[in-house]
Amino acid sequence: MGAFRLPIWLRIVVVAGLVALAAGASYVAYRWYIRPVTLSIAVGSLDGEAPRVLSALASRLAATNAPVRLKIVETAGAAESASAFSTGKTDLAVVRGDVGDLSQAQAVVVLAQAVALLVTPPGSSITDMAGLKRVTVGVVGGETNQKIVSVLTKAYNLDRANVVFKNFAPADIRRALDTKEVRAVLLVLPLTEKYLSMVRGLFAQNAKAAPTPIPIENAGAIAEEERAYESFDIPKGTLRGSPPNPEDDVTTLRVSFYLVARKSLDNDLVADFTQALMSARRDLLREEPILAQVKAPDTDPGAYLPVHAGAAEYYNGTQQGFLDKWSNLIFLAPMALGALVTVLATAWRFLRSGDFQTKEAALDSLYALGRKIRNAETESDLSEIENQIDEVLRAQRARAATDDENALDAATLNVAAHRLENLIHDRRSALAAPTSKAGS
DSSP: OOOOOOOHHHHHHHHHHHHHHHHHHHHHHHHHHHOOEEEEEEEOOTTSHHHHHHHHHHHHHHHTTOSEEEEEEEOSSHHHHHHHHHTTSOSEEEEETTSSOOTTEEEEEEEEEEEEEEEEOTTOSOOSGGGGTTOEEEEETTTTTHHHHHHHHHHHTTTTTTOEEEEEOHHHHHHHHHTTSOSEEEEEEEOSHHHHHHHHHTSOOOSSOOOEEOOOTTHHHHHHHSTTEEEEEEOTTSSBTTTTBSSSOEEEEEEEEEEEEETTSOHHHHHHHHHHHHHHHHHTTTTOGGGGGOBOOOOSTTOSSOBOHHHHHHHHTOOOOHHHHHHHHHHHHHHHHHHHHHHHHHHHHHHHSSSOOOHHHHHHHHHHHHHHHHHOOSHHHHHHHHHHHHHHHHHHHHHHHTTOTTSOOHHHHHHHHHHHHHHHHHHHHHHHHHHHHHHO
């Protein structure tokens, strides 16, 4: 019996189906690779400005089909955002460097920098930290500013000077100043026009009088001990241009707002996110002036808040492209696939052809059948041997159909089969001879 062969039309259909299957699998793999990943981010502020700006960035990422999308989780402020992040409720968070548990946080970008403004009403006699003795200071955002209050109290022994810090909502500060309940106000905010206007609005002022910033002269020493802070000089004329207020640069403390990611986030994912975020920031600068403060975090190994390895790849220009990441796989995959196909083909031939035999082994098995024929005692023995011959011939023809190099060629098979047929015929004649003589 000849080897089984599929009709040509069926072989064409099979090949076309395999090509279509491979193309479909490749498309699915590509779509999976470029699919956008959604990361949750905790963000909050007293005035709602931070969630609004992050929502604008999230919308821009979606509009530009960025590889990473943001799911905004709004909180009451930096402290609650840090708590949500540290407990694993979000992948990202906008945090302030001096607030909350940041042990699992790694910096992606610095979103903004806020300065400590300790200001007194126009006409106040308080001009320095020593003048705060027995004074009540109103603190805007008390929970968020607990750390900076503690730092100032320790640096200037304000507890011994009977200085009282009292928390107020932004809407209540003006009333507290007017009623003399407080004689100074502590705020920590970015130096943007929006927030400076808010500070000016807290005080009744005229062309000759304006709120007075109190310098924190020990800012440098504080920053060395508390690494979340840095010394910063508020530029002359920040609160008012003419006449300038302050009249000269005023030393104070500055703290950064970071967008942080979990250490466990994939480096490539964070690198792509950082790139997309910086691009979105450039697109939105006109609409959101505060984004001008966005910058790369400190990438030094000893930085206060370590930078995420993925973000560092982007900032250092070591971010890998598709070919950089997958070139080894692209090169090795065909080799591995070819080896696998060879192994499978060999296994298939072995399963189809019975025990694996070389040409010599196949010939030896046929020669062995010749000896069995000569020693056969009954007709049933010869019938069994004929079945064995058929099996050997069938296996060898199947191998020949698959171009197996160990298959015997047709001429050799024909010679061997003819010889064995003659032996069987002769043995049958020999077995039948005594019976014929007995009958006669």
